[in-house]
Amino acid sequence: MPSNRKPYIGSKIIIGQPMTRGEYSVYRGWPIPSDEDPNDAGFLVEYTDGGMANHPRHKGYISWSPKEVFERAYIPMTSIEGLPDFAIRLIAEKVELRERLRKLRAYLETPSYAALDPEDRALLVNQETAMTVYLDVVEKRAVRVRANHTAYTKPLA
Numbered sequence: 001m002p003s004n005r006k007p008y009i010g011s012k013i014i015i016g017q018p019m020t021r022g023e024y025s026v027y028r029g030w031p032i033p034s035d036e037d038p039n040d041a042g043f044l045v046e047y048t049d050g051g052m053a054n055h056p057r058h059k060g061y062i063s064w065s066p067k068e069v070f071e072r073a074y075i076p077m078t079s080i081e082g083l084p085d086f087a088i089r090l091i092a093e094k095v096e097l098r099e100r101l102r103k104l105r106a107y108l109e110t111p112s113y114a115a116l117d118p119e120d121r122a123l124l125v126n127q128e129t130a131m132t133v134y135l136d137v138v139e140k141r142a143v144r145v146r147a148n149h150t151a152y153t154k155p156l157a
Contacts, residue, residue, distance in 0.1 A: 013092050015046040024064040041067040075099050087145050094138045101131045
């Protein structure tokens with residue numbers, strides 16, 4: 001890897017819409033490249049975090065992502081339309097934490113976990129306990145947001 005390149009981990013709230021590569025090209029008014037399969041499954045991705053709009057029917061920057069890449073990077077959420085920013089961030093936090101806790105709990109059931117040093121296993125159990133408490137706090141906050149903002153009747157994930 002060249003010295004000016006480094007890995008990044010991202011965290012964004014986006015709007016995704018299933019769309020093949022060919023549908024996306026047509027939607028954008030582009031010709032379908034001869035070296036690409038227009039039937040590739042994927043998603044139109046609209047960034048909601050301030051990227052300049054690059055299509056007249058969207059408020060944010062749009063791009064296309066292959067289905068496998070999209071599904072590894074994004075977790076579906078409930079509708080966020082009309083919610084205040086802090087509630088959207090809370091929903092995202094809750095959804096991400098649930099998914100991480102689900103993966104950790106699954107790992108705790110594997111032979112790989114069982115083969116770890118006892119201290120490492122104990123630390124992972126402590127991590128699972130801490131994440132469970134953290135999720136409980138986030139879920140209680142979501143209940144309070146729902147109760148205190150009656151205009152927002154949609155469930156918070």
